[in-house]
Amino acid sequence: MSEKTERGEQYSKQSRIVHGDWKQTGVDYSHAMIPPISSTVTYDLNSKVFGGKSPMEFLMGLEDWSRLPFYIYSRFDDPTNMLLENKITLAEGGETTLVFGSGMAAITAALLTSLGPGDEILYHHILYGNTHGLITKWLPRFGMKIKGLDFTDEQALTEAISENTRVVYFETPVNPLIELVDIARVRAIVDAAEKKMGQQGQVRIIVDNTFATPFCQRPIELGVDVVVLSLTKAMGGFGIDLGGAIVGKNEIRAPLIMFREETGGVLSPKAAWNVLTFGIPTLPVRMKAMQESASQIATFLGDHRKIKKVNFPGLPSHPHHQIAKKQMRDFKGSFAPGSMLYFEIDTDDDRAMERFTAHAGDNCYCLSVAVSLGNTATLLENPYNMTHLFMSEEEKEEAGIKRSGIRMSVGLEDPDDIIRDLKEALEKV
Numbered sequence: 001m002s003e004k005t006e007r008g009e010q011y012s013k014q015s016r017i018v019h020g021d022w023k024q025t026g027v028d029y030s031h032a033m034i035p036p037i038s039s040t041v042t043y044d045l046n047s048k049v050f051g052g053k054s055p056m057e058f059l060m061g062l063e064d065w066s067r068l069p070f071y072i073y074s075r076f077d078d079p080t081n082m083l084l085e086n087k088i089t090l091a092e093g094g095e096t097t098l099v100f101g102s103g104m105a106a107i108t109a110a111l112l113t114s115l116g117p118g119d120e121i122l123y124h125h126i127l128y129g130n131t132h133g134l135i136t137k138w139l140p141r142f143g144m145k146i147k148g149l150d151f152t153d154e155q156a157l158t159e160a161i162s163e164n165t166r167v168v169y170f171e172t173p174v175n176p177l178i179e180l181v182d183i184a185r186v187r188a189i190v191d192a193a194e195k196k197m198g199q200q201g202q203v204r205i206i207v208d209n210t211f212a213t214p215f216c217q218r219p220i221e222l223g224v225d226v227v228v229l230s231l232t233k234a235m236g237g238f239g240i241d242l243g244g245a246i247v248g249k250n251e252i253r254a255p256l257i258m259f260r261e262e263t264g265g266v267l268s269p270k271a272a273w274n275v276l277t278f279g280i281p282t283l284p285v286r287m288k289a290m291q292e293s294a295s296q297i298a299t300f301l302g303d304h305r306k307i308k309k310v311n312f313p314g315l316p317s318h319p320h321h322q323i324a325k326k327q328m329r330d331f332k333g334s335f336a337p338g339s340m341l342y343f344e345i346d347t348d349d350d351r352a353m354e355r356f357t358a359h360a361g362d363n364c365y366c367l368s369v370a371v372s373l374g375n376t377a378t379l380l381e382n383p384y385n386m387t388h389l390f391m392s393e394e395e396k397e398e399a400g401i402k403r404s405g406i407r408m409s410v411g412l413e414d415p416d417d418i419i420r421d422l423k424e425a426l427e428k429v
Helices: 003-008 013-019 055-060 078-094 103-112 130-142 154-160 183-197 231-234 250-263 269-303 321-327 350-363 393-399 415-424
Strands: 095-098 119-124 143-149 163-170 205-206 224-229 242-246 309-310 339-347 368-371 378-383 405-409
Touching: 003 013, 013 078, 013 269, 055 095, 055 130, 055 350, 078 095, 078 224, 078 242, 078 250, 078 269, 078 350, 095 103, 095 250, 103 205, 103 231, 103 250, 119 130, 130 143, 143 154, 154 183, 154 339, 154 393, 163 183, 183 205, 183 321, 231 242, 231 269, 242 250, 242 339, 339 350, 350 368, 350 378, 368 415
Parallel strands: 119 143, 119 163, 163 205, 205 224, 368 378
Antiparallel strands: 095 242, 224 242, 309 339, 339 405, 378 405
């Protein structure tokens, strides 16, 4: 480790995720201000690499695979991907990270390496539409038991945990309603339930931290076992590449490496390089600007006569504002409510909603009607008909996803211009 890298540990996370450490086992890019993109699929397995042993003899003799680069084939490991993994580990406060080809690939890997036939997953009943589909439509095909419930109901969660429970899964803030789940309380409830059953460490708590990002919230510091992220969103920041990540303790690395290698959900080095070079170093400045704008926009919407409801963690009126103040903190400990908000327009007329979204998408300079989030541009979407389209009517009603609801990802435009466009679009309702 260089003197510069050693000194880096004395500095803030904001500075460290800019500079990183371009040196790792077998690869040293420390002379480069920007590391190169690795461009090889396979590696020379000469005996010097493995101390005179065959690769399999070498690997089978290891007690800890957690930090070892598997430079055998790029589905195992890649130098650029590992540099990105190191930065994400630092940002989230975990021990190790594995990156994947998309956020859904990461979520799938996290769940399938944590569950087996007969095992049970408890999940918060409101989730990203594709995650909900993965859990409800695909996991049962592998013989896994599923149960959705409201994690804000502590009694219900306590009663739901059984000897078969192996995963407790949720998002916070929750997609799309921007409600919150108290991470520390879930940890306490799981621990108490396991103690009562005479077991320990059988239940893995997995949290999707995509909306908050590690800049605003670090679930591992609050007791979570595993964090999943979509790097496609604010972590990448520019809407260029798909990507996903899993963060946790060292013990998760070996099975996840094998899962990634055998299922093929690999992140390309070019995509990893974009997140490594552009996304993560700019994350703090982007999130600071976007959440400041989101606060102004949420206040405007809350005062507008045509808005029925606004959910933004930074508003005192948010039902979980105190939870947000407790668990949503930036790298320096300041309150960081994020850049996502949800609002409901005061109408039951589908045609009025169509006029709003059509005008926003066709005429408003700063507003785009599009899925995804965390981009430099402001994005609006109607979850009922877009991201959560494939949920049943009953599931949407139970989750509280309304036809009149809009999820908003605030970008880097001037907030006054965004508000100007929203005023104009709302006049069409």
